[in-house]
Amino acid sequence: MSESKRDILKRKILGAAEKRIETQGLAALRARDVTKDAGCALGSLYNAFEDLDLLILAVNSRTLARLHASLQSASASQTSPKEKLLALALAYQDFGTENPNLWAALFDHRMQPGVPVPQWHLEEHVLLISEVIGPLSQLNPNLDDDMLASRARTVFSAVHGIVKLSLDGRFVALDPDKVKAELSEFVSQYLRGNTSEKKA
C-alpha cells in the first residue's frame, strides 16, 4: 500500500514541527520555519493540519503516545501496586528530563480563545491517567470510579509539580542531583500513608 502524496507531506510537516519544538521549544515555533524545514509552501501546512494549533496537537499526541509507552513499560516491570506507582513517578521524571521541550509543550500549549481542545486529544490524557488508576484502585478497593479518577489526577499533578519545578531550575527548584531521591522518598512516604488497603 503506497502512501498518498498528502500523507507524505503531512508526515514531513509533523516531523519538522516536532524537531523545532524539541530543539527550540514551543514558544519559538513559527509556521514559516516549519514549512521551510519540510520543504513545502506555507499553504501546505494549513491544507494538511487546518491551523498551527492542530499541528501542535498532532505533535503533542505523538509525545503523549511515547510518554504513555514509557509509563506502561515502567509499570509492567513491577508487581506490587506500590512499586508500580513509584516506577511510574520515576519514569515520568526520566521522560521529562530526556524530552524537556516536547514534555513542556504538553502543558504550555493553549488553543485560541474560545476554541475547545478536541475530544480525541482529551481522551489521550485519560489514557495516561489510566496507568495511575490501575495500581491506585488495587490500593484503594473502596473508592468508586469518580473518586479514583480524582485521586489519580491529584497524584499525577503532585509528581508533575516536583518534576516541573526541578526541570525549570528556578524559583524553589530542587537541586537536579537530588530530585530522583526526593521524588522516591516523597512517593514512598505518600504510599506509606495509604490506609484504605487495611480496611479492605
Add this chain to the structure above:
Amino acid sequence: MSESKRDILKRKILGAAEKRIETQGLAALRARDVTKDAGCALGSLYNAFEDLDLLILAVNSRTLARLHASLQSASASQTSPKEKLLALALAYQDFGTENPNLWAALFDHRMQPGVPVPQWHLEEHVLLISEVIGPLSQLNPNLDDDMLASRARTVFSAVHGIVKLSLDGRFVALDPDKVKAELSEFVSQYLRGNTSEKKA
C-alpha cells in the same frame, strides 16, 4: 518625610505594572502600556527600574510578600506541625485561586538569556520555603538542614503541581470543585506516611 518625585513615579509604574499583570497576565505585559497607565514617558520606566525584567521582579516581590503573609497567618492559626502543613497547602491554593495571574507570573517569568535572577529575589523564595521547613523539622527532627531544605522544596513543588494543573483547567486537571478536598486528602495521607517522628 516627603516622598521624592522619583519614588512617587516608581510607585506609580509599579502599581500600573501590577494591575496589568493582574488583569491580563504576564504574557500581555508591554512597557508602553505600563507607562501610558502610569501617565509618564516610556523612558521613565527604564530610569526607575533599569529594564522590564526588573520591573516584573519588583511586582513578583510584592506578590511573594503577600503570599508569604498569607502562609504565615495560616500556619500561625494552627498548633501541631501536621495541621500547620495542611493549613499552608490550603492557603497556597486559596492564594493561587484568588490571584491567578500574579501567582502565575512568579513561575512564568524568565530573565533574558544569560542574566541571572538577582540574589535579593532568590532570598525571597528562601523565605517562603522557610514556612514549610519549620513544621517539617518538628516532624523530622533527625533530618539535617540540607535534607530539610530539599524535603521542603519537594513538598512545596507537589502542592504547587496540584494547584497549578487545577487552575490551568486543562490537561489532567482536577475538577475545580474537588481540588480542595483532594489537596487535603493528599497532604493528610502524605503526613500519615511520615515515620521519622516515631524514631525521635
